[in-house]
Ligand SMILES: Nc1ncnc2c1ncn2[C@@H]1O[C@H](COP(=O)(O)OP(=O)(O)OP(=O)(O)O)[C@@H](O)[C@H]1O
């Protein structure tokens with residue numbers, strides 16, 4: 300019974316849709332365009348935010364970081380913590396951790412023959428570090444830090460330029476030890492790196508962990524232990540495991556507390572995309588309601604006839620809703636397909652470096668890569684179907700309220 | 711108990727300053743299996759009476775009973791159900807759903823009733839053959855002549871053998887030959903299945919088939935003859 304009704308409803312809805320080809324086509328193009336805009340813009344907005352997240356996480360770096368309790372407020376050499384003990388290492392070497400590194404990270408002054416700059420000196424162990432702190436970067440010339448006892452230094456290309464020095468030349472690094480004595484040391488430049496985040500090139504210099512520990516007189520102490528899990532968005536379990544080893548001398552923080560702005564951005568994104576989609580659809584819905592109203596008004600007589608022949612008002616309502624639904628579904632399919640087709644060629648990323656000075660200052664990558672997520676397709680489809688059916692309800696309701704004799708009397 | 715009972719029906723239309731009495735305290739009853747012609751001048755209330763009996767229009771006062779059940783106070787949905795299962799309609803002017811082919815129009819009521827496709831097709835084929843439209847079943851209404859459209863409407867009205875057929879000018883666009891064929895079908899259905907027929911018509915050729923003739927003027931019955 301229901302099945303038979305559905306069949307006739309669908310048949311009439313489908314044919315009605317194509318009676319006014321021009322009107323339906325225009326509406327279909329409008330819906331498809333709207334859907335395309337929803338997906339396309341979301342992909343780029345998400346891409347931009349993902350890029351900021353990735354860059355942000357890479358230059359933190361580490362999804363989870365262990366510090367001396369005072370380090371976050373005062374990243375001073377005094378606030379160092381011991382290298383991980385046995386128990387903590389079992390967690391760090393476990394499955395949930397993809398990379399970790401214990402490193403010395405101190406503000407320092409770098410001086411070449413011509414220039415001086417303030418930088419962040421990173422004393423690292425190359426066995427652990429590259430997957431973490433060097434994620435955005437590649438060695439351009441020379442080599443990376445070879446071992447924890449490395450005597451040479453690795454600089455960013457940009458810094459090399461400002462210091463007006465070059466590979467193979469010497470620079471002096473100056474910093475403070477825990478007793479506030481000046482500690483300095485000469486280094487030979489053994490490598491130059493490029494980074495997708497230009498700020499990193501100016502900020503970070505790398506050398507061996509043990510070399511820095513010796514220079515600053517902090518044997519077996521580090522500034523931070525950085526840990527990466529499988530997924531930055533899902534670090535809770537790992538966080539709890541590591542926190543179990545916290546002591547008065549060490550405290551553990553996730554990235555979204557280390558950089559609250561980054562955390563906020565990741566959190567509001569879904570809501571932002573949804574609002575954006577709803578706004579696009581609201582613009583569309585005026586046209587949709589109008590079209591459906593016209594379509595229903597033109598068909599007063601046959602709607603009356605169908606009622607006179609024994610079709611229930613609710614069935615008439617479903618039939619008009621069905622028309623709306625078909626229109627929306629077609630628009631969704633076309634819009635989504637066009638979105639995928641237009642986004643896929645851009646998946647390698649769009650290089651913005653020519654216009655990117657501002658972006659770089661904001662700490663963003665110079666390559667914008669769109670991000671296609673299933674969630675956005677689901678969001679767009681839900682917005683279109685739910686709001687579309689709401690918009691279609693009024694005309695459908697109106698159609699179902701026609702009295703058969705009134706409808707038949709119109710000539 | 712009569713199959714159809716109308717008691718003191720009134721239906722007024724306001725037309726400018728004057729009131730038109732389309733039905734004016736009209737009472738009448740019909741037995742199951744009656745074959746009735748309604749005649750009368752244009753505007754005398756024939757269509758209004760058929761609409762009232764078919765539950766298509768609200769009355770200003772009065773009662774309509776089908777098989778003893780009052781229908782003038784039912785909901786739109788309940789009325790739709792009664793029309794669907796008990797009544798076949800041929801309307802005066804606008805009869806066919808424009809997006810459906812002749813065959814689909816004939817099958818429309820059966821489909822809404824939920825009759826399986828196979829049975830529907832067989833019945834539709836048989837009736838299309840009877841009204842002489844075989845070969846045109848795939849045409850849309852716009853591709854049929856007025857008379858052909860009329861025959862499709864008749865086919866739809868009688869295909870599921872309802873208890874009651876309300877036909878408003880069913881022969882308006884038909885030549886004598888087609889008219890005779892149509893009336894013979896009506897008579898056969900009436901005799902073999904006791905289907906009640908109420909036919910509003912100006913056509914004296916049609917009146918000749920009637921067993922009972924009712925003449926209306928100004929919303930009232932002025933003559934009621936049974937042969
Ligand atoms: N919706 C309406 N609004 C105003 N007046 C109406 C309406 N429907 C019918 N009438 C009037 O009611 C009266 C009866 O109309 P009805 O259609 O029943 O006549 P009829 O006997 O069927 O006429 P015809 O032979 O021309 O079909 C007419 O005077 C008509 O003008």
Ligand SMILES: [Mg+2]
Pocket residue numbers: 756757758802878910
């Ligand atoms: Mg009439």
